Amino acid sequence: MDFLITELTPEQRTQLQVSERAMLALRTSMTAAKRNCFYWDWSTSGLQPCLVSVGKPIETTLLPSAGRDLEMIRTSQRQRFDSARHTLHQAMTDHDQAVDANQQLQLGNAEPMAVAILNALQEVDVLKFHRVIGTHALFAYESAAGVSFDSSSTATQDIDLLWNRQSKIEFRTAMNLYQSEISMIEVLRKADPTFRRNEENKESAVNDDSFAVDFLREDDNPKPELKDRQVVSMSDADQDILPVVAQDSEKFMQGQIFEKVVISYRGDMALMPTVDPVIFAHFKQGMSKSASRDTMKTLRDATQAEAVVHLLNRGLLKSALSPEAIRAYQVEGLNIPA
Numbered sequence: 001m002d003f004l005i006t007e008l009t010p011e012q013r014t015q016l017q018v019s020e021r022a023m024l025a026l027r028t029s030m031t032a033a034k035r036n037c038f039y040w041d042w043s044t045s046g047l048q049p050c051l052v053s054v055g056k057p058i059e060t061t062l063l064p065s066a067g068r069d070l071e072m073i074r075t076s077q078r079q080r081f082d083s084a085r086h087t088l089h090q091a092m093t094d095h096d097q098a099v100d101a102n103q104q105l106q107l108g109n110a111e112p113m114a115v116a117i118l119n120a121l122q123e124v125d126v127l128k129f130h131r132v133i134g135t136h137a138l139f140a141y142e143s144a145a146g147v148s149f150d151s152s153s154t155a156t157q158d159i160d161l162l163w164n165r166q167s168k169i170e171f172r173t174a175m176n177l178y179q180s181e182i183s184m185i186e187v188l189r190k191a192d193p194t195f196r197r198n199e200e201n202k203e204s205a206v207n208d209d210s211f212a213v214d215f216l217r218e219d220d221n222p223k224p225e226l227k228d229r230q231v232v233s234m235s236d237a238d239q240d241i242l243p244v245v246a247q248d249s250e251k252f253m254q255g256q257i258f259e260k261v262v263i264s265y266r267g268d269m270a271l272m273p274t275v276d277p278v279i280f281a282h283f284k285q286g287m288s289k290s291a292s293r294d295t296m297k298t299l300r301d302a303t304q305a306e307a308v309v310h311l312l313n314r315g316l317l318k319s320a321l322s323p324e325a326i327r328a329y330q331v332e333g334l335n336i337p338a
Contacts, residue, residue, distance in 0.1 A: 004150035108263025116191035118270035183237035216246035
């Protein structure tokens with residue numbers, strides 16, 4: 001196999017586990033901090049004592065009523081507020097220490113910009129509506145398997161994100177809860193302020209360093225002849241991203257989301273949702289046989305598929321699919337569990 005795979009050292013494996021715990025703890029604590037982002041303070045309404053929220057986007061007043069103990073409510077919420085802030089601060093400290101240790105141990109190969117993009121999507125709470133497909137998925141698989149892929153085989157200047165078009169309402173709600181009428185371009189600018197839509201390929205955004213983010217979507221129209229006629233924007237903002245239909249998108253959305261912490265070569269990290277490794281191998285093997293695809297790309301597709309199959313056969317990488325589902329994908333060289 002031309003794809004170089006190196007198993008992590010025991011020290012790197014231990015640090016990978018520490019990083020995963022730190023990243024998951026940070027996500028949990030950020031969610032709790034958002035939920036408890038305010039506390040109550042005493043005020044007056046007319047001649048009545050009341051509680052007024054501090055920290056909410058829109059101030060709320062709580063008036064006294066029968067059976068309502070305002071002091072108990074104030075004290076209880078203040079304790080939750082203080083506890084959430086303390087937990088978040090500790091999680092951020094643990095996260096930063098993990099990043100430093102990752103860099104010292106040379107743990108991680110992912111492109112820092114890809115990690116920053118995933119974290120920007122997570123901040124806005126819309127990462128859950130996407131799955132990473134293409135070469136970048138390999139970084140989730142190497143993390144899960146406890147190995148390191150040869151960086152020359154995984155180097156890429158773009159990341160492909162498959163948007164769950166079927167959850168458009170929930171997606172738009174999450175975007176607007178974060179910031180009214182925010183666009184996907186604005187979300188990407190949290191990772192790099194130079195991101196802009198590629199006007200030649202409006203499903204893509206590109207920054208000044210030529211790193212591209214390509215957005216694809218599920219096919220929500222069963223009539224193939226109508227696919228290219230649909231124009232779907234990711235927001236109501238002008239000149240936002242217009243994702244294109246991904247080939248075999250229904251296959252990518254099958255099975256559970258495969259989510260792992262990925263680490264960049266600078267040590268920073270993010271949660272990456274992607275597709276089951278069996279689906280990835282199936283897709284890459286199919287692309288490797290495409291007559292219309294560049295020869296260098298087909299060779300790379302075949303090598304990447306072989307690497308994932310190798311990890312699956314060794315038991316270092318696990319599929320969540322049933323044996324029947326795995327068999328249906330007809331992945332060449334894959335040992336199917338009984």
